Amino acid sequence: MSNNFVRGLCLAAALCMQSLIQPPAHAALQLDAPIPVGPQVKVGKLPNGLTYYIQRNARPERKLELRLVVKAGSILEDEDQRGLAHFVEHMAFNGSTHFRKHELVSYLQSIGVGFGADLNAYTSFDETVYILPIPTDKPQNVTKAFQVLEDWAHGVSFDTQAIDKERGIVLEELRLGKGASDRMGKQIYPKIFNGSRYAERLPIGQEDVLRNFKPETLRRFYRDWYRPDLMAVVVVGDVDPARAEQLVKKHFSRLKNPANPRPREYAAIPARTNTEALVVTDPEASGNAVLIRYPVQPVREAGTVRAYRDDLVQGLFGAMLSQRLAELAQLPDAPYLGASSSLGKLTPRYHSYNASAALGPRGAAPAIAALVQENERARQHGFGAQELERAKKNLMRSYEQAWNERAKSDSGTYAAEYIRNFLQDEAIPGIDTEYKYVQELVPGITLEEMNAYARRTIPADSGKLVLYTGVSRPDAPSGEQLLAAVAEAARTPVAPRDEKALAAGLMERPPQAGTIVAESHDKALGLTNLTLSNGVKVILKPTDFRNDQVVLSAARFGGQSLFGDRDILNARYSNAIVASMGTKDFSPLDLNKVLAGKAAGVTVGLGAYTDVIAGASGASDVETMLQLLWLKFAGVRRDEDLFRTYVDKQAEIARNQSTLPGRRFGDAVLTALYNGHPRAPRTLQPEEFGKIDLDRSIDIFRQRFSSAKDLTFILAGSFDEKAIRPLLATYLGSLPTPDIPVAYRDVGLRPVTGVVKREVRSGTEPKSTISLNFTGPAQFSEAEQLRLAALVEVTNLRIIETLREKMAMIYGGGASGSLSKIPYGNYVIGINLPTGPENVDKVIAATFAEIARLQEHGPDAAELEKVKSNWIQNHRRSLRENGYWVANLQSALTEGTDPASILKVEQQVQALTAQDVQAAAKRYFDTGNYVQVVLNPESQAAAASVAKAPAATPAAAPGS
Known part of the structure; x- marks a missing residue:
């Protein structure tokens, strides 16, 4: 449900959370009560069936987000229309009742709307969505924007010459999708979708249809499916709601439905009853993976408080199981590079339980064993109280952040939520109501309930699809071996999981504080400049841009340039290696556990010519961010097992990607540009990762980050300047500042001169x-x-x-x-x-x-x-x-x-x-x-060929 809304806000606000004031108390929830539409949005329906959503929202200022949503995608195409739902989307930008070809895009660009970056659209299986952001500083912009939406809804011209010109562009888009994923997809999708229509209606379509369809065939799709009873208009932004509603009614009330509309049906996906394995390999695959997909089941949004609570339970379950799987990836001889296991949607109306892993150097069998056994461990023995408590803290924090930022959330985030309401029946009660739900519901979710959910949700014995995809090589497993590995893993007994005790916080006690010794102000920019007793400087910019965000940065000259060519690998990878081993006394996963319920993060590393520090936190977690920063300077956690795990993973990734045309091309560009200079950026060969020296990498990192000399820390965000000063004095004022070099060295890296031309031949597709x-x-x-x-x-x-x-x-x-x-x-x-x-x-x-x-x-x-x-x-x-x-x-x-x-x-x-x-x-x-x-392409034959197969991409990229 609206968990997606919260996730969107979490990404946009980047690690921010603090409860500034508490929301009002509410009466106890009735679980079977329907979830109401929130007061933040006006939802209406015109007599012709068109739905509209209108919300006034002030962020960003002087901006309006408009969407036209059509419940019509590639799944509705007739056999002679495969690819034409997406083609219609393209044509919407190629002339309409009120805009000649190219006039629309040119006009929108003239008022500041970027083509692609702002103005866009996409076509998927079941919907087409048009995206139109408009500046509202001039009233005529808004009026004209509604005319654009109306033209898209029923006024696209479909000029024959324009259609023929657009064929080339769409065919180039199809060409971009060709490659290993395309070839493998042709074999995979019929199994993934259990032989349903979804496997036959990929949005990009079929090349022979795109080349040869008659214009009337395209117009027929538009007439059949672009009709008001299948449409919604979304209006969110800096606009008067009454005026927006008038414009919706003015422009869309005149739309008419066909006299005999074709029924809008959704393709059924049959349930799998048997177990089978499928092995699909390709020489240009980017990596190896396994997927265990359990039977697909229909799902419908119930729209009740109980259903909302069920979604919270599902989210907690997924978070706890993901944490367990992540821990296995940190082990010596890890069974996989990364893994996931959860209940997920295949389409908006179907979901299934899936377990998947990106494979490491040990191959498929250990990964399958780990996936099956960790699922069984959770199903048979459940989770622990500490696991649930951490998951609850993180979930509560994410909602708290969303609530804190309710007045500072971007209009595009709200627009996306209303699109999901129209297409998937996602509830839209508003963040005030959602936060109330979470505060009341989450504390009551018990460990016993979670463990019962795990027993009920994780399939014990059912038909399944076991899928292996990967690079063509001799050690790829057979289908029989995959099924045998699953069966063997299922027979293996699993014991309950033990959890070690962890520290309650990052530091037992704060360091001995420094002092603020100098201060100045820049009133024009709203800055306060501080100098601390150790010489470290700070620039503060308190803002009201977000209610729950603080951003930190610092940089000084030095970086990788201070180390010789023989040390370049150790210097270039020192950041990642040190980060892979954790912080001070905490492994990366232990650190995540200690930080449960906190929103704070810091990265530290060596750039080419600078030492760089970046951080972000919620307003209540500034101290945690500064503690993380302080610990970066306090020492490096040396863990040879985690180092080896990191190196092995990187070598495996490099090995899998070594044959990719794009990888070879990128390497060729850098080699030609810098003539093979040892300091030029490049990708490593698998065997080169073995040359990285752990202790030398640590030494290089410590040379740069055992001293804060010449660093100026910049902080901007929602902090109180008076309250933050003691924290700055404590954590930044106590950083060590011994003398180190703080100037970069020119290493002589220069691009070649003159005209240099190279050709790379790689890949089998005509690309x-x-x-x-x-x-x-x-x-x-x-x-x-x-x-x-x-x-x-x-x-x-x-x-x-x-x-x-x-x-x-x-x-x-x-x-x-x-x-x-x-x-x-x-x-x-x-x-x-x-x-x-x-x-x-x-x-x-x-x-x-x-x-x-x-x-x-x-x-x-x-x-x-x-x-x-x-x-x-x-x-x-x-x-x-x-x-x-x-x-x-x-x-x-x-x-x-x-x-x-x-x-x-x-x-x-x-x-x-x-x-x-x-x-x-x-x-x-x-x-x-x-x-x-x-x-x-590698061969002249490929270069001269015209591919006849459809591109297998699950959803077409934004096309217009």
Whole structure:
């Protein structure tokens, strides 16, 4: 149910939680009472059957999130329409009653709505969803946005020429899905979906249909299924609800249902009664895995408080079992790389109990034994009181955080919840009601109840599918071996699980505190600058952006650059190795247990030229975050078993991925760009992980993180400045600060000069990728950063307009770029373009033609205005984000720029001219100095072939 809503908020708010005030008390809950629709949202239905949801929400300011949701996806396609539900979605952006082809996207870009990043859509089995975020600073934007939604609902043009042009784009999207997962999926999906229609209606469709369908066939799907009784309009954001309701009624009341509507039926998935095994391998698979899927069962949302409580029980069960499986992955000779076991949804209307594992070097048999036996251990012997208490603490904290942030939650999060209500009947009582439910229900969930749930839920003996997927190699198991491993594991007796006692907290006592010795203020930026008695500095920015979030950052020069080439592996992996062994006296899993109910985390490590620290916490957990930070400087927990487990896992991952075309391509690009320099970033070969030295890695880490010399800690978020000062003095003021080097070393890493061209042949599918990298020295400044960024964005507009929309030779791809001053002033612009082998030369020529146009004429006024509008919209939103402030303050320190420039971004953006971008094109697109690498398929036959098989992706990527 609405657990998904909480999870979304947890991700958006990144580790934040504190109860600022307590919600009011409520009467005892009646378990069989229906869950009401919360007062935060107006839910209505028009006479034609269209449902609408309207909620006023202030975050982000001056922004409105609109959605058109259609209960129609690929499952409804006729045999001659396979792939056309998704194709309809594409056509919605290609002309309608009120917008000519390309006019819609161009208009939305002109008001700051980014194509792909903001404006988007997706098609799945049972639904199609259109996503339209709109700035509300001008009333006409909102009015026009509702016209867009209406046009999508019943006014798409389906011009024949536009359809034929779009075929190429959709076929390029299909091409992107080709590869190992596609080939393996053709064998897997019929078994996963038990021979149901879902296996035959993958949203991307069939290539022969996409190439050859008649336009009328596409229009027929639209007429049949785009109708008001299958639609919902979602309106959430900075808008007057009464006005929004008027606009919904004005634009959607006129929609009519067909006189004889086709019945909207949902495909049934038959239950499995027999046990069978399936082994599917491919030379280009990215890894090995096993899945045990137990019988599929229908599920319906009951919509009662009792059903809500059942979901809480299911969540607690999943958390406890996941913790157990994670512990096994930390053992020497671990049975797998990672594993999960839970009751999960296959589709919104069906679920099944599944156990799965990503396989390590020991293969399938140990993983199957561990999965089956841990399930049996939980089923037969249940869980322990400590396990349940920790799971309850974490669950309660997540809801507490969501409740604390109820006035600061993003509109998109609410919109997603209402989409689920329409499509899946998920309850929408609102976070006030949900928090009340959790406070009353969770304490009453007993250990006996949880153990009864485990006995009831974990299948003891039933038909099952045992699936092995992986890289083609001689030691892959047979189906008979998989079934034998499951049977053997089921016969093995399991004992109850013992749990060791853990410390009650991270530290027995606080360290001897330092003092604050100096203080200054920057009123314009709202900053307080502190100097502590050990020389450590702190910048504080208390904000009201979130109610329950504190973000921390620190950096200084040094990093991997201070260690020689022979030490580069030890230096580069020191962060991950130290983290894999835990913190001070706690293993990683023990640390998670001690932190149950807390929201705090800290990462520490060596960058290429800097030592970096990052952290986040809830407002009540700042002390925990600072304790974690202090312990990072107090020593390293040496655990040879965990080190070996980490190295073995990384070697296995590298071994599995060594044959991937994308991996070979990425390595070739870096090798060509840096001419094999030993300090260049690269992926390791499996055997190279054995060269990492544990003690040397620890020594390198300790050299950099036994001293806090020259560190300035930046904290932004929901803290009280007076209350946080003693914590800063205690934990940051007591950090050791012995003398260490605090300057980076220029290691001489430079990209090649001149024009370098390489070809990589890898993969069996007719797929190519073009990589172009322009590099060189540059004078660093904030103004020049802006010019380079504008050039990249205009280039992306040209790539979409020319390579995708006009030539229909790509689906995705684009440019990125950066300007840096460390270790020397330099720039890089990278362009990545997936396409077909037959189109490589045309795509490269068209890209350079657009570069030449930019150099000769610069961008036109409309293009530059689109870039500016989007930047300003994003900047206004980001100014209300703690992470944005911390990142800007951090870059000001490391790059020596003015931190106050964050307040001048709009003026700087508005001052950009077409001449600035044209000059940047001439400066940075040096056609006498670039690296071009092209990935082509291994054989010429593949390059020349036209694949006839459908791409096996479970849901099409956003297509428009």
